[in-house]
């Protein structure tokens with residue numbers, strides 16, 4: 001056991017001993033028990049306590065593992081066993097200091113309550129939703145007034161058969177937090193949101209070989225909009241305003257989606273949203289990085305780079321993917337079609353975002369048409385010339401782009417639906433500078 005791991009035990013013993021021995025003496029005692037007697041930390045603690053006349057060690061949270069109900073967790077347990085049912089399970093790969101790692105997170109509960117959990121070493125762990133498990137040697141923390149259960153390298157998961165646990169419904173409702181739509185991001189858990197239905201349509205899908213109808217569309221408030229899917233028929237209509245309690249959030253490539261599942265309550269409310277800009281919501285890059293992505297977001301910034309793969313490119317006529325050397329990974333040898341696009345890096349002072357600009361907007365921003373690009377490429381005998389000529393026409397320009405934003409390991413990326421150069425009044429700026437200089441003389 002290293003020193004760092006000993007600190008909580010040390011602090012705890014100090015508290016229980018209440019000044020009976022000083023720190024040096026306690027350190028010496030611990031060293032004797034652990035390194036000379038080779039006993040476990042728990043045995044060492046009990047031994048030292050007995051020696052100094054402290055009989056009751058039940059107040060130790062770090063003592064021998066104790067079992068607790070979810071509702072009794074305090075958020076400071078260092079070694080606790082919890083038997084509970086999984087309400088929700090999510091397995092994902094994350095990058096920690098450059099290494100890929102599998103973590104499993106979700107919610108477990110029993111009759112006394114529910115709490116979120118994270119299994120930090122999830123490589124060889126399989127959890128089923130709705131099953132009962134013993135979470136062994138867990139530790140807990142408190143975050144935003146909620147207890148979180150963690151399982152580290154010393155933790156263990158054991159499936160438990162033959163017992164029944166009814167998870168209390170009440171606490172799941174309390175878990176749901178009120179949010180503005182524009183603030184919703186992956187990992188917020190259950191939410192309560194209010195908004196106006198911008199669009200809704202019924203789609204027939206197959207779930208586990210059963211036909212099902214899902215009602216999906218867009219809901220918005222004055223902070224943003226989000227795609228929703230309702231798995232029951234709430235009779236949702238375009239233009240009406242609703243409050244959705246207990247919806248859950250799933251994200252696809254950083255774009256959060258609102259799911260109205262079985263635990264969800266939908267009620268009609270008075271519309272208090274006023275004018276909702278259904279076309280776009282303006283955000284800074286820092287905001288976007290915080291939420292991960294979203295629909296129809298507008299960003300204004302300076303183009304700081306034009307990445308490779310910009311200019312005149314070749315696409316597979318079958319799948320539209322960009323190709324090199326007339327070879328598509330799916331369709332083999334092809335006769336490519338030519339297209340124009342830009343991969344921009346835009347910086348707004350709060351951060352940088354990649355933006356993919358289509359042919360039409362590339363022409364609008366640079367003045368270069370697809371025909372002109374083809375002509376230039378033919379004249380020079382290479383297509384790369386177009387990207388090179390394009391760079392000085394767009395770099396350092398201030399532009400506004402609008403589109404859907406996704407996120408991956410490389411950060412946020414926008415598929416641009418519309419783009420505009422922000423006109424800076426050069427003469428006015430020059431005049432202002434001149435006046436400033438004159439005033440300073």
Ligand SMILES: [Zn+2]
Nearest residue numbers: 316319328331
């Ligand atoms: Zn193809």
